[in-house]
Amino acid sequence: MRRDSRQGSRAGEELARDLLEAGDLTPDWAEVFRAVPRSLFLPDLLWAHDMATGRSAPVSRSDDPVAWELAAYANVPLVTQWDDGRHTGSEPGTVPTSSASMPSVVAAMLRDLDVSEGMRVLEVGTGTGWNAGLLAHRLGGANVVSVEIDEAVRERARGALLRAGLHPVTVHGDGGDGWPDGAPYDRVIVTAGVRAVAPCWWEQSRPGGVILAPWGTHYSDQDALVRLTVREDGSASGPFLRMVEFMKLREQRLDWNRFSGHVPDFPGDADVSTTTVALTDLGDRYDPVRFVIGLRVPDCAHVLNRSDEGTARAWFFDLTSRSWAAADVRGGEPGAVVHQSGPRRLWDEVEAALRWWVGRGEPSHTRFGLTVSAEGQRVWLDDPADSWAI
Known part of the structure; x- marks a missing residue:
């Protein structure tokens, strides 16, 4: 069955409209989302994840192009790799290890990244390449560096970016090392859950730069999105914005x-x-x-x-x-x-x-914050001056 591109276009418009109404997508990003559709970066076989049940169901473009198109433009996470690439077949694997995040999460993180023309961005975790493509369309490919630890994932993303006519710098490497060749950066965006903020992320950033990362502890799978501002003294500090849940950075997974x-x-x-x-x-x-x-x-x-x-x-x-x-x-x-x-x-x-x-009145996560420096990580409630090591 031939895919109906008009149906995909309508679905993309509807998704952008919904995200705008919800406040996740800001007007300065709306046209970028329309110009760089998520569907361009998805494999023929993917697994739509149900947030309520925690289950993932396979969707094949060759078997059911309509269902695939609907999944591509749905506001749900889509698993694109299981078990670090060792998995085969259409049934879900054991551990999801690469994905396309929910469009609302992608849009809200780009909103909070607060980029402007001329900024240089380091992305840790290329995944499908969609996020790097959105950034490249907005800022220009030369200003975006995306690092991916899985060579096969990186190659698929690079191919999708080329087909979309976008040319960010894609690097096969450990995102925990950053990419010094492209530094200094104005923004660092991490698309995997972390348990420790890598020192190179603030060391490779300009003073006043921003690091946006899903951060948490090994106590649970929870992540809270933290927005750190890099200081002149070589540290970075900022508040937690909201709860999210990401696949963990490979070197920081809990065994x-x-x-x-x-x-x-x-x-x-x-x-x-x-x-x-x-x-x-x-x-x-x-x-x-x-x-x-x-x-x-x-x-x-x-x-x-x-x-x-x-x-x-x-x-x-x-x-x-x-x-x-x-x-x-x-x-x-x-x-x-x-x-x-x-x-x-x-x-x-x-x-x-x-x-x-x-x-302390059962404070929510938004009253807490994180400070990182050469001495380690410290968290705080309301006041960065009153912190403790974590």
Whole structure:
């Protein structure tokens, strides 16, 4: 079946209109979005991700061009690679490792990047190439450098950019190293979740430059978009804007296998106690409390396992020692039974973080910020002068 380009054009116009009405797309970017459609950068086989269920469904242009076109212009994330390229077939793989972000997320990040004519931009994570294409159309290809760690992903993006008549500099390399040959940059935009802001990003930026990155802790998969302004003293600081969720920078992914030796025999010699804290108090998905616990309990990974019988176990693992904690709840029962093992009392720290958050009026993530420098990363609530290491 031949693809109806008019249908795609109408869908693109409708998407741009919806994003403008929502405030994600600003007028200065609207014409760029129309001129550089997302569909030009998508593979024939992709997987549309359902945010509500967390499931991804394959969509093939050759099998169903209408469904593919609808997916291309829908405001949903589209997985374009699984398992670092090892995956084959049309069924979803295990771990999504490259994607086309939701158009609303792309538009809002470009809005917050606040570019103007003549600026130089470093993009970390080329992905499909669409974001680099939008920037190149707005600023000129010579002013945009995009770094991608996966050579196959980079080559596909480069081909799509060439077919679209756009010529940003695309580099195969580790985005955590930046690209010094193109420095200094006025803007750095990171399109992968990070757990540490790479020093080269501010070192390769002009004073007054901006770094926009999805940042979070290993406590959860959550990211909060942070907008850092580079200072004359070689540091960068700024607020968290809103919650997002990105695939993580490859070198900063959490390897859950590292905890395989933490609990050789549950509960073993763990200390046992009870708590009145419910697992719902720990928050879910985009709840700010999860983000705040990660800020207050550093070097801790958390996962919740639920069973069909209505029971649940929340695990907490220390990233620097063999310490661990587990909180068990049964359906309909208040509180939980807690086991803790190792020199670090992780559950006690989690409870202390909850008390701290409640005691300060349950602030949202937008009242927090991040400062990065040669001394490391520090987070703060309201006042950068009152910060703590993370």
